[in-house]
Amino acid sequence: MGFCSPVCKTLRRGKYFVLLVLSLSVLAWITTFSGETVKSVSTDSASTQIIAKGDGLRDKFNSWTAAPNRVNPTPQKVKCPQESPLLQGARKLSFESSLKLKDVETENKAVTEGVYEPSDCIARQSVAILIPHRSRERHLLYFLHHLHPFLQRQQLHYAIYVIQQSGDATFNRAKLLNVGYLEALKDYSWECFIFHDVDLIPENDHNLYVCDQHPKHLVVGRNATGYKLHYKGYFGGVTAMTKDQFFQVNGFSNTYWGWGGEDDDLRIRVELQKMKIIRPAAAVARYTMVFHKRDSGNEINKDRMRLLGRTPKVWRKDGLNSCSYKTLSVDRLPLYVNITVDIGKP
Ligand code: BGC
Numbered sequence: 275m276g277f278c279s280p281v282c283k284t285l286r287r288g289k290y291f292v293l294l295v296l297s298l299s300v301l302a303w304i305t306t307f308s309g310e311t312v313k314s315v316s317t318d319s320a321s322t323q324i325i326a327k328g329d330g331l332r333d334k335f336n337s338w339t340a341a342p343n344r345v346n347p348t349p350q351k352v353k354c355p356q357e358s359p360l361l362q363g364a365r366k367l368s369f370e371s372s373l374k375l376k377d378v379e380t381e382n383k384a385v386t387e388g389v390y391e392p393s394d395c396i397a398r399q400s401v402a403i404l405i406p407h408r409s410r411e412r413h414l415l416y417f418l419h420h421l422h423p424f425l426q427r428q429q430l431h432y433a434i435y436v437i438q439q440s441g442d443a444t445f446n447r448a449k450l451l452n453v454g455y456l457e458a459l460k461d462y463s464w465e466c467f468i469f470h471d472v473d474l475i476p477e478n479d480h481n482l483y484v485c486d487q488h489p490k491h492l493v494v495g496r497n498a499t500g501y502k503l504h505y506k507g508y509f510g511g512v513t514a515m516t517k518d519q520f521f522q523v524n525g526f527s528n529t530y531w532g533w534g535g536e537d538d539d540l541r542i543r544v545e546l547q548k549m550k551i552i553r554p555a556a557a558v559a560r561y562t563m564v565f566h567k568r569d570s571g572n573e574i575n576k577d578r579m580r581l582l583g584r585t586p587k588v589w590r591k592d593g594l595n596s597c598s599y600k601t602l603s604v605d606r607l608p609l610y611v612n613i614t615v616d617i618g619k620p
Contacts, residue, residue, distance in 0.1 A: 354395035354429040361427055364478045367562050369416055378415065379608050382422045387606035389433040390426060397431035399484045402464035404454035405472050405610075406447045408439045408571070413472045413564050418609050420475045427479050433458070434610040436472075440602055443619035445572040448526035448536035452597040453615050455520060457604070461611070467520055468492075469513045473564045476512075480558040483514065488550040490514040494559035501560055509544075509551060510537035511561065522547055524593030527585070531620040535578025542585045543593075 384390055391397060403421070407414060414436065425432050437454040439445060451469050458464055466485035474493060481492060493511035495501030504510075515523075523543035530536035544551060553559060575581075598618070605612040 351394070351396050354392055354397055356398075358427060358429040360429065361479050363480060364560075367420060367475055367477060369564065373415060373419060375415060375418075375609075378419045378422070381419075382609060384426070385422055385609055387608065388435070388610040389431075390422070391431040392426075392429045395429060397429055399466050400431040400462065400464050401425075401433075401466040401468060401483055401485075402454075402458040402462075403432060403434045403468045403470055403483070404451055404458065405434070405436045405470050406439070406445075406450035406454070407436045407472055408445060409569070410472050410566070413566065416475065416564055417472050422609065424476060424479050425483060428482060428484075430483060432483070433461070433464070436610050436612050438612060438614040440614050440616050441619075442571055444531040445533075445569065446528070446531050446617055448530050448539070449528045449597060449599070449617045450615070452525045452528060452594055453599050453601075453617065454613065455525060456594065456597065457601065457613050458611075459517070464517060466514060466516055469515075471511050473566060474511050474561045475564065477560045477562055478558040481554050481560070485514050485516040485519070486552055488552045489519055489544050491551050491553050492559055493561050494553050494556045496561040496563045498563045501556070503553075503556075507538065507541055509541040513537075513540070519544075519549065521594065523549075524589055524595055525597070527581070527589070527592050528597050528617075529581060529592060530575055530578065532573050532575035534575050535582055538578075538582055539585050542582065543589050546586060546589065 382390075384393070403425070405414070405417070418434070421434065435454050435458050437450040437457075439450055455467055458467070466483075468483050474496065476492070483492075489509075491509050491513050493508075494503055496511070523540070523546075526536055527539045530539065541551065600616040602614040602616055603612075605614075
């Protein structure tokens, strides 16, 4: 320790000051770091939390092992309600000549390859809608325009199948419907089938497209017949049968070529099985029939009364189990499955 000039004293003091500042900084850093660790453990004691500033991998680990209450649970779907809250009752139907397929596709973005399923609940039934068809494109467009929103309001899991008869032999509605049933079951085990004419549009969505304990006839009234049941045993236009009911009657007969009789034949099959035919209330089972002239290739079947007489004898051999056909194509279009089929000729 010798003599220290005033300059030397100032330098010494400066050194102590720098040392003091350094020690205080280290102390502050230690306090901050340990404080954070304690804080994170105490706020989330259920999870393994490792916290260190700037450590990306550890941040990731924290997110993988986060406590369950920090993850958004996938909402569990419940059964759709007994009565859909989306039903609107009677609606005015529109048949705009300017309507295009593209418009209907745009309106039904939730439909994929003809299939729809409610996103927020589990549908009460899975239903295949089968439409026998040949050269009725305009009717089909109106049908799709009305039926897709109608079925969605009923909260159904459904698909629309259009079964096209190839060639120009006489039309056979019943055989096409048998084909539709057999082909649709290759896609999915549909529990309910709706056999539907393309020119009939339901007016009221309380007319439910679901199957019941007994086969159901849905067209109680249409505009063309003053909304009165055509005749007591009428079973045509639109009918609903479960997969099992239709199987039990061996489907439709394959032998009705041209217009008429095949629906009466189905009624006889149903009655032979001691099933009843049920109908919804007349106030809701109302249809608008889109006007058309008789199609060429679908002339009145003059043989239908004779055929109806033999139904009790032949139904076991003539039906689903004898339906021979050749599938030419299955096109999964945005709004329906298009099945083109060669069903032969009379
Ligand atoms: C025919 C049925 C048809 C009904 C209504 C009956 O004579 O046999 O096939 O559905 O008329 O038009």
